[in-house]
Amino acid sequence: MTQTRIAPLEGVRVLELGNYIAAPTAGRLLADFGAEVIKVERPATGDELRNWRLQRGDTSMLYRTINRNKKSVVLDLRTEAGKQAVLALVAKSDILLENFRPGTLEKWGLGPEVLNEANPDLIITRISAFGQTGPLSARPGFAAVAEAYGGFRNLVGDPDRAPVRVGVSIGDSIAGLYAAFGSMMSLYQREARRRDAAGTVPLTERVIDVALHEAMFSMMESLIPDYQAYGVDRQRVGGRMEGIAPSNAYLCRDGASIVVAGNGDSIYQRYMDTIGRPDLAAEPSLQSNAGRWARREELDQAIGMWAAERDAADALAALDAAGVPAGPIYTAADISTDSQYAARNMIQKFDVSTGEEVLPGVGFPGIVPVIGDQSLPIRNLGPDLGENTEEILSGLLKMDAAEISAASGREEALQP
Numbered sequence: 001m002t003q004t005r006i007a008p009l010e011g012v013r014v015l016e017l018g019n020y021i022a023a024p025t026a027g028r029l030l031a032d033f034g035a036e037v038i039k040v041e042r043p044a045t046g047d048e049l050r051n052w053r054l055q056r057g058d059t060s061m062l063y064r065t066i067n068r069n070k071k072s073v074v075l076d077l078r079t080e081a082g083k084q085a086v087l088a089l090v091a092k093s094d095i096l097l098e099n100f101r102p103g104t105l106e107k108w109g110l111g112p113e114v115l116n117e118a119n120p121d122l123i124i125t126r127i128s129a130f131g132q133t134g135p136l137s138a139r140p141g142f143a144a145v146a147e148a149y150g151g152f153r154n155l156v157g158d159p160d161r162a163p164v165r166v167g168v169s170i171g172d173s174i175a176g177l178y179a180a181f182g183s184m185m186s187l188y189q190r191e192a193r194r195r196d197a198a199g200t201v202p203l204t205e206r207v208i209d210v211a212l213h214e215a216m217f218s219m220m221e222s223l224i225p226d227y228q229a230y231g232v233d234r235q236r237v238g239g240r241m242e243g244i245a246p247s248n249a250y251l252c253r254d255g256a257s258i259v260v261a262g263n264g265d266s267i268y269q270r271y272m273d274t275i276g277r278p279d280l281a282a283e284p285s286l287q288s289n290a291g292r293w294a295r296r297e298e299l300d301q302a303i304g305m306w307a308a309e310r311d312a313a314d315a316l317a318a319l320d321a322a323g324v325p326a327g328p329i330y331t332a333a334d335i336s337t338d339s340q341y342a343a344r345n346m347i348q349k350f351d352v353s354t355g356e357e358v359l360p361g362v363g364f365p366g367i368v369p370v371i372g373d374q375s376l377p378i379r380n381l382g383p384d385l386g387e388n389t390e391e392i393l394s395g396l397l398k399m400d401a402a403e404i405s406a407a408s409g410r411e412e413a414l415q416p
Helices: 021-032 062-065 080-090 111-117 143-149 170-195 212-217 223-230 266-273 278-282 289-294 294-306 311-323 332-337 337-341 389-396 399-410 410-415
Strands: 011-018 035-042 070-074 093-098 121-129 207-211 247-251 257-261 326-328 347-353 360-365
Touching: 011 021, 011 080, 021 035, 021 062, 021 070, 021 093, 021 121, 021 170, 035 080, 062 360, 070 389, 080 111, 080 389, 080 399, 093 170, 111 121, 111 311, 121 170, 143 170, 170 207, 170 212, 207 212, 247 294, 257 311, 266 278, 266 311, 289 294, 311 326, 389 399, 399 410
Parallel strands: 011 035, 011 093, 035 070, 093 121, 121 207
Antiparallel strands: 247 257, 257 326, 347 360
């Protein structure tokens, strides 16, 4: 029986001018669900992500992951032929994604007004450090700066040490999520206008402006209202969550750590009984979360002593039996062999060429969210540089060989 292909965004064409992680993440999300994403890359080097965490060969696993389900086209935007090819693709696209420093597209003669002339229905999604307006808009900045500026970095780490960063480019990824959401929101508005014969959406409403620092700021929950209403200035609390207890990571006898979130009132009772502390379960001052937070050091010490006397698997089994939310702190090796990930097709295997050799059966993260009962299948990994140049420029744009060479920078490369 042939499985029906699930592709909610089939028929949507996206032109990605992005580099690094933010815009390519948005493109990946749209591509995962069926959109045709044409990734435009510069001649010779392509997206710089091809060299990030590069272990061997010419294309990193990071690039293969972030740019899955896309097509790669090489165009030289420094040339008139390359610029005209982009505008020809714009005329046939629904969404354009870019994450250059503000003013870069304009400098290339590809600002929103020019793009709008080529396609009055185009959705233009722009990602930058500080947005397209405001006193800091022209300032460059990667996600690390945005995470700090958005208030996020100040809360990561231990209170007696300098703030630290999480181990992934979280600022870029969250901005990419917002960019994909904003693109789909604008696409829905456009299609609703068409359905209702209400005319086209004005250009000002089709430019989606995602600032990295605002994307992180939007994740900060009640940071600002707590400060402005009560003067509460949240601080770093290590493995805890401000105002919530007991919820932390604990080291077990075998050297592994577990995370336990036993902060619900009824859960707390079962939790304390499980660790052999019915006295703490019955203590009147610990029946509410506020009281438990005030005595968090005492609670963590009691839980830590219990965990230290058990292997992680035994501790987790006891907590699970009592209905206390807990789990292991997984490494890549743990995830690779986990039955839950496998059951939902969240590790999908591909043979991968490094440019020097083929590595068989390399696992890649599946598509989220799940539609049905398993992750949708990844159609292709991030493509080789320019892998689809001929297909797109000759097939979609009907360009001949000479025009393709001029637009992709091949003519210049052939000059003595």
